[in-house]
Amino acid sequence: MRTKLLYQEDSYIREFEATVLEVNGNEVILDRTAFHDGTGGVQADSGYIIFGNERYFAAASHKGGEVVHVLDRAPVFKPGDVVRGELDWEKRYKKMRLHTAAHILSAVLYDKYNALITGGEITHEYARDDFNIEGDMATVRKAFEEAVAVVNEIAQRGIEIKVYWLPREEALKIPGVVKLAERMPPDIPRLRIVEIPGVDVQADGGPHVKNTREIGVVKIIKVENRGKGKKRLYYTVE
Template structure:
């Protein structure tokens, strides 16, 4: 299977993270399973980033999309009371721009956090999650230095103001691993049968395998606040961040 497809669906968001509206055709439609499109920019969720929401416009009506099921195909989950476009229907897809854009800023902010923690403290990530504007990463970090929260906040925003470019690269697996440590988690979670790897490269700060959506530079993230640093025991530290409006 091509890296930019999931089942029968061409995943447009992997190559164009700015895309918000597009034309497509319904391949399957089922009240229980949902809707399969031939082309979709709905991010299906993964790596802690939740799936996109939005609408499909067709025949003078709209079908609201509230989530995605990842099976052999990508099944868009419609609002239960909305009409379903039949297979073969030409529709226009549209992403909830405010939600997606905030998730892109948040996800890129997590990569800045990961990069700073890896470079400054040499600690790997053990878990994470995000919602629009708020997120957390967990680290294997036994000793937290004095004043860590304030120091980390300052470092994160130094990297934001540095306006580092954030680029997407797709490389054969062996070539990707030759670039250096592209896995910043404690465990390598890349499937063994994955032939090509999608990388997110924050110039000079962070390079890692990632399938999510991101802004084009660190300055576009906006200010990052470290809300809390939690001690979860046995060297387990949780760092919570937020992006103020």
């Protein structure tokens, strides 16, 4: 990948300058970006790319191993030009809160039920996670309700979240660093680690809040049975 991912160093960057590397119709690749590209189950960011008096709506995506900014029209700028990016911060920040809540939730369910995530999605409105937890739906709902109560208690502790990098081999020795049932982290030499001290350590490349108190209160929206090994929980933060 040619693009430096600014959010991996600082998830609170809302505006940035970047040099244009490539323009293909209305698709643009930059040398650096704060836009998350939608990998890892977190909905891609949107916002604006600005060049002079031109302001383009932009939605990020991941194509061919690159972060691509898809604009609402073909731009007037060209490779080598410097542009400014602006995130839709309200949507991004909600996803950050939900993403950190999802890490705590997965840690709680992993610790109590040895449950792994079998699927999930984080949008700017809600999150959904599938867990390979078994039992009738009354039992599963109670487990989810108890887990969310623990998540809210942990969130209110105001724990500072650590983000750092480790060699892949060293990172994978950490118990529970991967909580996805069917997917390992990418085959790269160094992994980005998101640690909520005393609660969770996971390999993760996406944006998070700095302190658990920023999460707010997690609220269950609904619980669904999606089949064997797949109990789905929809939730949001307020």
